[in-house]
Structures are given as structure tokens and as C-alpha cells.
Amino acid sequence: MKTTTLLIAAWLMSLSTMAQAIGEAAGRVGYMSGVLVAKRLDGTVKVISSKSTVYTGDMLITGKDSYAQLEMDDGTKMTLRPDSNLRIEAFRFRKETPQNDNMVLRLLKGGFRTLTGLIGKRGNADAYKLRAATATIGVRGTDFTARLCASKDCLDDEESGKPAKYQPVPVVAGRVMLAQGELSARQSGGKERKLLLGAPVYEGDTLITGAKSYMVVAFSDEGRVSLQENTQFLVEKFKYNKAKAEENAVLKLIKGGVRVITGLIGRANHDRYRFNMATATIGIRGTGFDAWCNGPCASGAANPGATQDNPLDGAGVYVWAGEVSLTSPGGMVLVPIQQAAIVARDTGKPARLINIPSAIFDNRVLRPDAIPLDKEKLPFDTESNAGGAGLYVTVHEGHVIMAMGEKSLNLFRGESGFANRGLLSPVISTPAFMQDPKMNPTGSGLPSGGMPGGDCKL
Secondary structure, three states: OHHHHHHHHHHHHHHHHHHHHHOOEEEEEEEEEOOEEEEOOOOOEEEEOOOOEEEOOOEEEEOOOOEEEEEEOOOOEEEEOOOOEEEEEEEEOOOOOHHHOEEEEEEEEOEEEEEOOOOOOOOOOOOEEEEOOOOEEEEOOOEEEEEEEOOHHHOOOOOOOOOOOOOOOOOEEEEEEEEEOOEEEEOOOOOEEEOOOOOEEEOOOEEEEOOOOEEEEEEOOOOEEEEOOOOEEEEEEEEEEOOOOEEEEEEEEEEEEEEEEOOOOOOOOHHHEEEEEOOEEEEEOOOEEEEEEOOOOOOOOOOOOEOOOOOOOOEEEEEEEOOEEEEEOOEEEEEOOOOEEEEEOOOOOEEEOOOOOHHHHOOOOOOHHHOOOOOOOOOOOOOOOOOOOEEEEEEEEOEEEEEEOOEEEEEEOOOEEEEEOOEEEEEOOOOHHHOOOOOOOOOOOOOOOOOOOOOEOO
């Protein structure tokens, strides 16, 4: 009996020692190419392969020319690039206690791309963090790449000196500078994303506000637009580059109402700026105006016009600075300051509004020029230390927050950030070394044998 008791005690002690050595199970290895090593809590080193379990405390190390994909127990997928060191500092996921979710990763070398799972989405929004020597990344349900560069342009760990061909990243046309309620953007492909304060707006986006919701968007040419509730507004075309003398804007009010202050585009050449509503067009002269598109205009009717008795039920414009022209297939009318015009429903022609209703004057949404434009918080054309040594983060979808001390930087789809030695800054043009096509966390598009040059598939 004594011998049996001693054996049980020794067995329990060995289990405890083993648990301390490897931590709790956190996920497993999927696709692999090359060598992946796990350094455990007790200092032991183990070469691991596809389908192997990874544990909290593991330092995962990829070899030269090696890629490894991981799937964590919450559904998070990650792809580690060659010559990378990533530690799983904490991982807790229980289906029944989402409030206790926790995942903390530490990047010490190299980089990885991740597609987040349930941690950070279902309970505590701050539950998923990535740490590096220079900054902490708070994740808000997203797809992003993180990479530590020890030298300029990450040339210290590039596999080849030949430049790779990558897909161009979207250029930010504007940013949300005031937000209230349910706001979203529908991309040209039909996918929608939520818009938060500071979120970027891209060419091809349809901006959407819900009931009792509004937003103000500042564009890179210093123009601004206030969107009222239940509005859809298309940024059909928008290009502004002072260095290349490039400027062109085509905006369209699909439904609802907006308040507009024009920027630098169109001041020298009015034809460079177009504002459309159904079959009507507003021509600008460097100005501020309110535009609305309701009823037949919002429904896409052939005649988007309104009536003098009910001017807001159709297409119209009110000018509070400068002068505009309102044009339809039936003709054109100039609209000076403090005047309004509609597309007349009976004739289809633009017509001055004889009696302007009080609802137009009593617009509760702020005029966009009433909000100061803070270029530091809404950067468009500043490049800070792009290519230098430090931590880079590129967001493919969703939202991350880079933090360094009391400083923080919000990044959204298509944006990149940089951190090193007290500097935390957006990087306007995403560096080519952040766009490795092999870094696909889902494994889609890879050969049936696994990663390029790989040996197995999950």
C-alpha cells in the first residue's frame, strides 16, 4: 500500500512538473514549410511539426526560409514568417466565461500575420494584445501584419535582394473627424465595415448613417462633409496629390442630406470637382452648401424633382457660402448665397425656391466648417521615418491600436503604423516588406501540399 501511495504521489508530481514545463494547451500547428522550434517554460527545446500542440509560455522560432501557420483554440489563425521569435505569454479561452478571455503575444524577432478569432470579440475588447519592445498593440477583431525590422527596410532578414511585386494598397481620401451613432462604409465590392472616429475613407466607399446618426468627414484637400441621419453618400472618385499636381473629385448623394464645404480641389479648375444627385449636378465655385435627395430622388426615379410646397421631397440645394449651379437635363440655374433651388417636379428643370422653409435653416447637424481641422490627428501626406528600424503594423481588415506610454495611434484597413525610440507615427505608404503574399493566415490559395516549398497540410 505504501509503495502504491508513493507511486501515485510521484505520478501527480510528474504531472505538475510537466504542466509547469509546457503550460496550458493554446492551439496547434497547421501548414508548415521548413523548421519550427518551440522553447518551453523549463528551457527545453523541441522541434515541432504539423498538428503539434503549442502551449502558453512557448517561444515559437521559425528557421531560415521557414513559414508556419498556427490555429489557436479560439479560432485565431497566424502565419509566422522566416527567422521569427514569437512567445505565447498568456492564453485563456473558455466558452462559458468570455469575460475571462485573455491572449498576450510577444514578438521578439521577425514578424507574423494574424486573423483574429473570438478572443477580443465576444467579451472584453482589450483581451487580445501583442507586445514588442517598442509598443503594445490592442486588437479589435481584425486581420493585421506585425514585423520587427532591425535595419532599414528590413534588409537584415529579407530572403532575396530582388524587389517583389505587390498589390497596391488603397490611398486614404478622407477621415472621420466627428462620429455619432451607427456609421458604416460599403466598399465597391459590397463588403461593409463600421466607421469609428479617425477611420479612413477610401475612393469607392459609400458612407452610410443610420437613424439618429451623423458624421463629419475631412478630405485630404481640406474639404469637409457633414452627413445627416439616414444618408448614403458615395465617394465615387477622389484623388489629391499636391506633388503630382493631381486633383479630381466626383461625389454623389444617393439619399438623405449633407452639408459641404469644398476644399482645394476645383478652386483653379471647377470641372475637377463634381457633386451629383440622381440626374442633377451641383457645380461649385469654392463654396459651402447643403444638399438633399429624398423621395423620388432617393428612389432613383427618372424625375428626381420636388415641389415649391414640399421642396425637401426631391432634389435641392441651399447655399450658405459662395455660389453654386444646379443642373439637370432640363437646364441650369445659378444659386447665390442664402438662396435655394430645387429640380422642379412638373418640368424637370432647376428652379429657384421662392419660400425657403425653416427646416433648411434649422438644420441640427453642424456645418462642417464649424469643426476645426486638426491635421496632426488626421494625417494625409506626412511620412514619418518610413523604412527605418522598428516595429511596423499593417491592418488588412478591422482596427488595431498601437500604444507607447501615453501615446496611441488608431489604424484601420489599409493603414500602417511605426514605433521606435519614443516615436509612434502613421506610415502613409505601406512598405513593400509588409506585403509578403505568402503570409496568408487562412491558407487559401496555397498549393495542396501546404506552404510554397512546404511538406504538409493540416
